[in-house]
Amino acid sequence: MSVSSSLVSPTAPAAPTGSFTVDSSVLVLARDDSSAKVATSGLNAYGIPFTTVLVPQSGVTLPELSSSSGGNFGGIVVASEVSYDYGGIQGFQSALTTDQWNQLYSYQLEYGVRMVQYDVFPGPNYGASAIGSGCCDNGVEQEFSFTNIDDFPTSGLKTGAGVSTQGLWHYPATISNTTTTKEIAQFAANSSTSTAAVINDFDGRQQMAFFISFDTTxxxxxxxxxxxWITWLTRGLYAGYRRVNLNTQIDDMFLESDIYHPNGTTFRIRTGDLAATASWVTEINSKMNPGSEYFPEVGHNGNGNIEAASETGNGEAICNGGAIEYPEVPDTPLEFKKPLGTGTDRWPSTPTAYDWTTQCTDLDALKIWWATPENRDKFAHISHTFTHLEQNNATYSDVYKEISFNIAWLDQVGISSAKRFTANGIIPPAITGLHNGDALRAWSENGITNCVGDNTRPVLLNQQNEMHPYITTVEADGFAGMQVNGRWATRIYYNCDTPECTTQEWIDTSAGSGDFYDLLAVEKADTMRHLFGLHHDPYMFHQANLRQTDVQDITINGVTAKLSIFQAWVETMVQEFVRLVNWPLISLKHSDMSDSFAARVARDACKYSLNWAANNKQITGVTVSANGNTCNSPIPVTFPVDPTSTQGFRTEKIGNDPLTVWVQLSGTPVTFTLSTPIAF
Structure with missing residues (x-):
């Protein structure tokens, strides 16, 4: 709980003479590292520069708020009033002194800077009064919904769309000062609805307050x-951008999967399943917000094509004796690091290069379907290696063949000519080989520069910034410089083709409880956390998940249809997303996704900034700069109103999203004038 004594808003000081500037970096005041991470995670997701100050119970000195040229911060965020329990009659109080609060208030008034507070107790400081002592006990639901977004329209949030407050302590309120305070959100009724968040205007000092705790983790x-709060605090004008990528990768195409339930069965995708999925791609796009473009991405294993072809008629003879076969590979510890040069070759000694003919590959109906451009180009494509050999303890020779054979096969069957094809990345089999320097060297020598990892494994995550990829090192992985992009696992398991199967595996292995709809509800919560956290990592699926033609109908949001478990997952996520926001959903092929991660790293290294030019209580323009004012990666700047000129830089205006200008700094700062000034 967070309660502080009533503070006094000062009289507005005189504004600086003439024009002045404000650095748009956000000042974040939080109690500790964990609360600071929650307060800054959204800013980091957008790429908005910020400065964090930790405020211990003993207090802290505030940073310099202004300088001779203007303001040093374009927004202030205070988490939970940085309050502590001081015991006795003091109880919960802010660790900031009254003088420090008034310094912040004076700074706001002087420079037109807004403040956001969350996890606060309704009181005079927020123009509201509490109803009771707070809510709620475990299992009690009181949904939060926005009632008015007029002051932050570029947020694209939908009013009246309720979201759960379970696990988030909150304080139902009523507005006590209608002159200074406006409701922007409500809690759903227990006995009656109540105010959940407000915007205050205290004689020009603007503040947004949420009567609910936050935890973005x-x-x-x-x-x-x-x-x-991010779009309101910044007035929709910031260095950074907002984009949601829905990237779904389907591994193991052409392979046959052993099915978890019923045990002892197998499944390999049929052309009818793929045709249904391809038609559905058009249908699901029609359900998305304006500007959306969604497509699944497929990871191919060419040896599965040779296996299937070899099993038809005289296919073994036509296919040079059949596919690559080798003894079962023993498992290793998950993070096994193979000593360089060790391991046992598993591949047969011949062939030494890919030598199967089109006459062979055409014996598989699945290959014929994928080789048809109209079918192929509904999807994106990437290599998943030739046989799916697990690579933790694999030799350089075997891995080199895994990559080079699949490259040759992708070229032969025409998949590498697809509209969306990634040549420089792979999906590693079972996400193995990432600590095997011999494997990584073999990848690199075949033109592979990046891959996907596994977000459940901390060693494959960037520990400095969760929006950055992991880069392999010689010390940890035996090879330096391979980019490992994050990927989310789902409860749609690799070895399941029906709702019954994946639900049973969830119950048996992950303490799941309930039916397939309960599983989808848990998936929805996780996926919304990722999407609204602006994580661009793809989601993992497998070929068995696309079984559609002979499954039972599924009802999603009141609509009953024949859907694969993959389709049911996507339908659930899309419909929830569209319910909550008007943003587009954009899919990227693997190489574009990987490039976007690398670009983020490059521009963050430039330490870019955005300064407002202000005059007469209006923002009239902005200046983009960076260390040395040169940056190898363009810097995104988001505008709520058009600049008078975009100066030839690349621009994006997708669907309902605001305009983003990608600014290339080449030695000097870049200044934009706003076509319409933004009032303080």
Whole structure:
């Protein structure tokens, strides 16, 4: 709980004479590292520069708020009033002194800077009064919904769309000062609806306050709500951008999967399943917000094509004796690091190069379907290696063949000529080989520069910034410089083709409880947390998940249809996303996704900034700069109103999203004038 004594808003000081500037970096005041991570996660997701100050119970000195040229911060965020329990009659109080609060208030008034507070107790400081002592006990639901977004329209949030507050302590309120305070959100009724968030205007000092705790590390609601305060605090004008990527990767295409339930069965995708999926891609796009473009991405294993062809008629003879076969590979510890030069070759000694003919590959109906451009180009494509050999303890020779044979096969069957094809990346089999320097060298020598990892494994995550990829090192992985992009696992398991199968595996292996719809509800919560956290990592699926032609109908949001478990997952996520926001959903092929991660790293290294030019209580323009004012990666700047000129830089205006200008710094700062000034 967070309660502080009533503070006094100062009289507005005189504004600086003439024009002045404000650095748009956001000042974040938080109690500790964990609360600071929650407060800054959204800013980091957008790429908005910020400065964090930790405020211990003993207090802290505030940073310099202004200088001779203007303001040093374009927004202030205070988490939970940085309050502590001081015991006795003091109780919960802010660790900032009254003088420090008034310094912040004076700074706001002087420079037109807004403040956001969350996890606060309704009181005079927020123009509201509490109803009771707070809510709620475990299992009690009181949904949060926005009632008015007029002051932050570029947020794209939908009013009246309720989101769960379970696990987030909150304080139902009523507005006590209608002159200074406006409701922007409500809690759903227990006995009656109540105010959940407000905007205050105290004689020019503007503040947004949420009467609910936040935790973006687990709560989809917190990740959703942060877009209100970020767009309001910045007035929709910031260095950074907002984009949601829905990337779904389907591994093991052409292979046969052993099915978890019923045990002892197998499944290999049929052309009818693929045709249904291809038609559905058009249908699901029609359900998305304007500007959306969604397509699945497929990871191919060419040896599965040779296996299937060899099993038809005289296919073994036509296919040079059949596919690559080798003894079962023993498992290794998950993070096994193979000593360089060790291991046992598993591949047969021949062939030494890919030598199967089109006459062979055409014996498989699945290959014929994928080789048809109209079918092929509904999807994106990437290599998943030739046989799916697990690579933790694989030799350089075997891995080199895994990559080079699949490259040759992708070229032969025409998949590498697809509209969306990634040549420089792979999906590693079972996400293995990432600590095997011999494997990584073999990848690199075949033109592979990046791959996907596994977000459940901390050693494959960037520990400095969760929006950056992991880069392999010689010390940790035996090879330096391979880019490992994050990827989310789902509860749609690799060895399942029906709802019954994946639900049973969820129950047996992950303490799941309930039916397939319960599984989808858990998936929805996790996925909304990722999407509204602006994580661009793809989601993992497998070929068996696309079984469609002979499955039972599924009802998703009141619509009953024949859907694969993959389709049911996507339908669930899309419909929830569209319910909550008007943003587009954009898919990227693997190489474009990987490039976007690398670009983020490059521009963050430039330490870019955005300064407002202000005059007469209006923002009239902005200047983009960076260390040395040169940056190898363009810097995104988001505008709520058009600049008078975009100066030839690349621009994006997708669907309902605001305009983003990608600014290339080449030695000097770049200044834009706003076509319409933004009032303080």
């Amino acid at each position: 687990w709560s989809p609601t917190s990740n959703y709500l942060q877009h209100a």
